[in-house]
Amino acid sequence: MLSPLAYIHPDARLAPGVTVEPFTTIAADVEIGEDTWIGPNVTIMNGARIGAHCQVFPGAVIGAVPQDLKFAGEQTTAVIGDHTVIRECVTVNRGTVDRGETRVGSHCLLMAYVHIAHDCIIGNNCILANTVQVAGHVEIGDYAIVGGSSAVHQFVKIGAHAMISGGSLVRKDVPPYVKAGREPLSYAGANSVGLRRRGFSEESINMVQQLYRTLFLGGLNTHDALTQIEQELPASTERDTAVGFVRAATRGIIKGPKRGRPTDGSEAE
Known part of the structure; x- marks a missing residue:
């Protein structure tokens, strides 16, 4: 041998x-x-x-x-x-x-x-x-997928179950359970297909989608968005993981998309 x-x-x-x-x-x-x-x-x-x-x-x-x-x-x-x-x-x-x-x-x-x-x-x-x-x-969480030819900046954190498009420049932290793409890298919806494949319930996936709609599409600053999320969504592993990740982000997180692009997880998977 x-x-x-x-x-x-x-x-x-x-x-x-x-x-x-x-x-x-x-x-x-x-x-x-x-x-x-x-x-x-x-x-x-x-x-x-x-x-x-x-x-x-x-x-x-x-x-x-x-x-x-x-x-x-x-x-x-x-x-x-x-x-x-x-x-x-x-x-x-x-x-x-x-x-x-x-x-x-x-x-x-x-x-x-x-x-x-x-x-x-x-x-x-x-x-x-x-x-x-x-x-x-760099820190990359469990089950994350990073597409080919992407470059990840030093000290960046990528959350668990995140999926990043090929050719991306990852300069900011990417929260868990999301898809990220485009340039500059931005939120592109919840990673609902990946979560289903890994056994997440539809209730959990819907909660993740709602959470990130509030964070990225709600027109609030990050602090106010997190406060609203904690007030409106029941405590769960997914909610607490996402909120804790965003609060701990020292480099800041990726931004929401530009207007006119579908980003609520309903776009074609």
């Missing part, structure tokens, strides 16, 4: 069932979980922690030092959860003293040429399409 044409440092910790294909390099301070497949021409550097049942395709580099001029050689990690697929030429840099790690969750798909910079936190079941570029300190 371990090709003689691969270089595996004798101190690397590989669980049973790991496959390593030819011309791959694995450094000393590396951990790889059981039944993970490491393809040919992969570079896994010090600080990489890769879970079980993962697939890492050719050209990927996991655990390289951060592209951050403040990095001073501190010992940090790049952590990959279980059952995550890392396609060709993906790069995941390890963390800095800020968080000490970069983390990608379980059951994620990072398509070809994705870059995950230092100190990012990517949740579980996320999909980042081809050539998505994620700058440092």
Whole structure:
């Protein structure tokens, strides 16, 4: 299962069932979980922690030092959860003293040429399409989908179950449960199809739609909109998650759409 044409440092910790294909390099301070497949021409550097049942395709580099001029050689990690697929030429840099790690969750798909910079936190079941570029300190919630060739500004937060159009420039925080598109990036409706696929009830989806109509289409400032939402909508996980996310947004959130565009979730999915 371990090709003689691969270089595996004798101190690397590989669980049973790991496959390593030819011309791959694995450094000393590396951990790889059981039944993970490491393809040919992969570079896994010090600080990489890769879970079980993962697939890492050719050209990927996991655990390289951060592209951050403040990095001073501190010992940090790049952590990959279980059952995550890392396609060709993906790069995941390890963390800095800020968080000490970069983390990608379980059951994620990072398509070809994705870059995950230092100190990012990517949740579980996320999909980042081809050539998505994620700058440092970004947080992406569970089940979020980021369309191909999008660029995410440093320190941005993307909420759980959000879906972002391909080619987007993500400069502001994107709340959970929404679709976002256009330039500049703006609200494009609730991610109702995605929520149905993940088992959300119609009552919860209707509540999410109503919540974001108030926030983005109600003509109120953010503070007043959140106050109205809390007064008019019953407490729920979805309501409290969305309100808490918006209140905590340090970069501000994306804006509502320009007038004349359908944005209440009723447009064609």
